[in-house]
Structure formats: C-alpha cells, structure tokens
Amino acid sequence: MTERFHDIAVTVNGEEVRERVDARKTLVDFLREDLALTGSHVGCEHGVCGACSVRVDGVVLRGCLMLAVQCDGARVDTIEGVADAEEITDLQQAFVARNALQCGYCTPGMLLTAQELLAGGGVPTREQIRAYLSGNYCRCTGYQAIIDAVEAVAQARAGVKS
Amino acid sequence: MKPAPFAYAKARSVAHAIELLATDDARLLAGGQSLIATLNMRLSQPALLVDINRISGLDRIVLKNGDVEIGALVRHAQAERSAEIAQAAPLIALALPHIGHPAIRNRGTVGGSLAFADPAAELPACVVALGGEIEIVGPNGQRTINAEEFFKGLFETALTPRDMLTAIRVPAASAGSRVGFAEFARRQGDYAMVGLAACAQADGKRLKDVRLAYFGLGATPVRARKAETALVDGDVEGGVSALANDLEPSNDMHASSEVKAHLAGVLLRRVARQLGRAPS
Numbered sequence: 208m209t210e211r212f213h214d215i216a217v218t219v220n221g222e223e224v225r226e227r228v229d230a231r232k233t234l235v236d237f238l239r240e241d242l243a244l245t246g247s248h249v250g251c252e253h254g255v256c257g258a259c260s261v262r263v264d265g266v267v268l269r270g271c272l273m274l275a276v277q278c279d280g281a282r283v284d285t286i287e288g289v290a291d292a293e294e295i296t297d298l299q300q301a302f303v304a305r306n307a308l309q310c311g312y313c314t315p316g317m318l319l320t321a322q323e324l325l326a327g328g329g330v331p332t333r334e335q336i337r338a339y340l341s342g343n344y345c346r347c348t349g350y351q352a353i354i355d356a357v358e359a360v361a362q363a364r365a366g367v368k369s
Numbered sequence: 370m371k372p373a374p375f376a377y378a379k380a381r382s383v384a385h386a387i388e389l390l391a392t393d394d395a396r397l398l399a400g401g402q403s404l405i406a407t408l409n410m411r412l413s414q415p416a417l418l419v420d421i422n423r424i425s426g427l428d429r430i431v432l433k434n435g436d437v438e439i440g441a442l443v444r445h446a447q448a449e450r451s452a453e454i455a456q457a458a459p460l461i462a463l464a465l466p467h468i469g470h471p472a473i474r475n476r477g478t479v480g481g482s483l484a485f486a487d488p489a490a491e492l493p494a495c496v497v498a499l500g501g502e503i504e505i506v507g508p509n510g511q512r513t514i515n516a517e518e519f520f521k522g523l524f525e526t527a528l529t530p531r532d533m534l535t536a537i538r539v540p541a542a543s544a545g546s547r548v549g550f551a552e553f554a555r556r557q558g559d560y561a562m563v564g565l566a567a568c569a570q571a572d573g574k575r576l577k578d579v580r581l582a583y584f585g586l587g588a589t590p591v592r593a594r595k596a597e598t599a600l601v602d603g604d605v606e607g608g609v610s611a612l613a614n615d616l617e618p619s620n621d622m623h624a625s626s627e628v629k630a631h632l633a634g635v636l637l638r639r640v641a642r643q644l645g646r647a648p649s
Contacts (some may be wrong), residue, residue, distance in 0.1 A: 223427040265473050271406075273401060274418075276377050339471055
C-alpha cells in the first residue's frame with residue numbers, strides 16, 4: 208500500500224480512536240485538529256522547542272516529528288490524559304506554587320518531560336533536571352522556577368524534606 | 370510549515386523496503402528526527418515515505434566475533450540504557466548523552482544518524498574513530514563499507530537512494546581500550562560547534578593506535594593524523610600544534626574558523642586526559 212490516505216486505530220488517553228489520516232499530518236496536528244486535544248502545543252515544528260511533547264507507547268516524543276499515520280496501533284497519552292489520570296497533580300501544583308509558568312505555552316511539554324525524568328526514581332540533581340529539560344524551551348519565566356518546582360516534587364516524592 | 374503531500378508505506382521487511390525504494394523519489398523513514406523536520410520545512414518533498422520502524426530484528430545490539438553490532442533501528446535511548454554498549458562500546462556510551470534531548474533520543478535511531486551524516490553529529494565521528502563498518506542492503510544484495518569510506522561529503526554517504534543501512538559494527542572494547550569524548554555546544558543538546566571522539570590502546574604507560582575523529586569542523590568527520598602520532602609520542606602540546614596541519618575548520622553560523630581551530634586544541638587536551646585514564 209503506497210497511498211496518501213490511511214486508516215489508523217490509535218488508543219488516545221485510553222480511548223480507541225479510528226480515523227482516516229493524510230500521511231503528511233503530524234501527530235500533534237492530528238491531536239489538535241482531529242481530536243480537539245489542544246493541550247499539546249505547536250511551537251517550532253522542527254523538533255527544537257518541545258511544546259508539542261506527547262507520550263507514545265510510554266515515552267515522551269516530539270509530536271511534530273512523528274506522523275499520525277505512524278501511530279497506528281500505538282498508545283498515545285497527551286497532557287489531558289496524564290493530568291486527568293492525576294499522575295502529575297503534584298507537579299502541576301508545584302508549578303503554580305513556584306510561579307513556574309507565565310504564558311503556559313511550554314507547560315504541557317515541561318510537565319510531561321519532568322514526569323518522565325521523575326518516573327525514573329531517585330532525586331535528580333538540579334544539573335540533571337536542567338539537562339533533562341534542555342529540549343523544552345520556555346520564553347517567559349526563565350528556567351529557575353521550573354527547576355525549583357521539579358526539584359521540590361522529586362524531593363517530596365522521595366520523602367525528602369526540602 | 371506543513372509537509373507537502375506524499376504517499377506512505379510500511380515496509381514489512383528489509384527486502385520489502387528495498388522493493389518500495391524502487392519508486393522514484395522515495396525516502397526511508399526511521400526515527401524521523403531530522404527527516405520530518407525537513408518535511409515540515411519543505412526542505413525535502415519526497416513522493417513516497419517508506420517507514421522501516423516496524424521491520425523486526427533491526428533493533429538489536431549484539432556482541433559477535435569481537436564486534437558490537439548495532440541494528441539500524443536501535444534508538445539512542447535504548448543504546449544509552451544498554452549494558453552491551455556501556456561495556457563493549459564505551460566511546461558510543463560517552464557520546465550518546467550529547468545527542469539532542471531526551472525526547473529526540475527516545476525516537477531517533479543510530480542508523481538514521483549515520484545515514485543522515487550531519488557534519489556536526491556525534492555518532493558518525495565515533496564510528497570513524499572506532500574504525501567501524503556499515504552494513505548496507507541494496508537492490509544487488511548486501512555490502513559492507515568502512516566508516517571512513519562511508520562519509521563522502523556534506524550530508525553525503527556511500528548510500529544510494531535505493532539502499533538501506535541495516536547495521537553498524539564497531540570492534541568491542543578490550544581491557545586495554547581507552548576512549549575519550551568531548552564537544553562544545555552552545556547549549557545542552559545543540560549540535561556541536563566542534564567535537565572530538567577518540568580511542569586508543571594502552572601500551573604500558575603510553576598509548577598506541579590513537580584515532581582522533583573531529584566533527585563539526587568540515588563536511589564529514591575528520592581524522593587528525595599528525596595529532597594522533599603526537600599523542601602516541603606522549604606529546605599533547607605537539608598534538609595541539611599539529612592540528613593546524615590536520616584540520617581546516619570552516620566558518621559556520623556558530624563560530625569562525627579561528628574559534629573552531631582554538632576549540633579543537635582545547636578539546637584535544639581534555640580528550641588526551643581521558644585517554645590516559647583506565648575506564649572505571
């Protein structure tokens with residue numbers, strides 16, 4: 208089959224979705240335009256900024272550097288699903304408490320990436336947090352408060368007093 | 370910033386991928402971390418994308434006959450976690466954390482990095498330093514090419530549009546192996562302004578078989594042969610001076626040739642220190 212349009216079946220935030228997609232549609236455009244899941248943001252569209260971060264089969268990827276047609280049979284989790292599952296409530300609260308966002312455009316990607324780091328266990332150093340978040344750009348707060356928030360949650364989850 | 374229309378096909382096997390590549394203007398799609406960016410920017414407009422991600426058996430890391438073989442579809446993140454890579458390809462293990470960002474490494478492939486041949490990419494230089502080999506399958510069957518002959522020019526390799534890179538092989542490290550890796554990038558995960566991948570064998574208190582591969586300085590990874598000889602003689606500063614003969618750094622948007630030449634010397638001193646240490 209060397210066609211332009213393909214039928215795909217994807218599990219998005221736990222629900223099976225069947226759609227016909229144009230091969231050229233990126234995953235993030237598919238989520239936003241076809242499924243109205245607008246929490247994943249479109250920034251640079253060439254893999255630099257991290258605003259489009261989504262989880263595919265358990266790992267965080269660039270939604271602009273994967274095609275929707277490639278997600279046939281995959282499990283996709285967006286910021287909506289991960290937040291609704293209450294997996295990152297503590298991270299969200301810490302971002303609010305530390306003012307780790309202003310416009311919020313980068314925040315969904317920051318949260319998903321930070322959660323992937325923290326899911327690895329242990330308390331990462333600030334350097335490790337910076338390195339892990341290096342592919343997620345924030346253009347308004349600067350990064351200090353974001354690192355603070357992630358560090359605070361890492362310590363809280365590990366039962367360390369900050 | 371949306372791709373031009375193209376057809377898409379999932380290859381079921383390497384043979385099927387080669388068959389699909391017979392279409393004019395077909396391109397292989399692996400991790401897509403460079404290709405899809407160029408599609409989005411319409412820097413490339415293929416007629417057909419041949420997706421090789423579902424081909425089984427290409428995502429293995431195996432030790433055989435004294436070599437480490439890394440399948441084309443091994444993701445950078447998978448290689449980063451691999452005990453085989455840590456043990457038997459420590460140079461690649463040192464380089465992996467410098468490649469892009471975690472989300473890029475989760476998806477990008479070792480084969481794709483080699484096939485794309487970005488002059489500032491880490492893995493091509495590692496494979497050149499290690500004297501590795503590239504496995505290629507094309508319409509006329511399989512062939513093997515030395516890494517140094519594989520990289521032909523700027524984004525240009527020995528691959529034809531009908532070929533597929535299926536694996537890379539590098540000699541497995543032994544007790545006497547020494548490796549070093551360092552790069553300058555403006556920010557964590559950016560492409561390197563200048564980088565250096567190096568390996569050698571310990572020879573008593575000295576080094577032999579020193580191989581230095583610079584990246585980010587020219588169209589392809591560049592061996593610094595006179596500096597290699599100086600390091601074998603134990604003369605690091607002589608090696609730094611020799612770089613003036615070995616390298617012809619080109620200007621790019623990040624740095625002038627003078628800055629790059631200076632940084633190449635700084636990297637040589639750092640990497641020489643790493644080569645002097647036994648792995649921990």
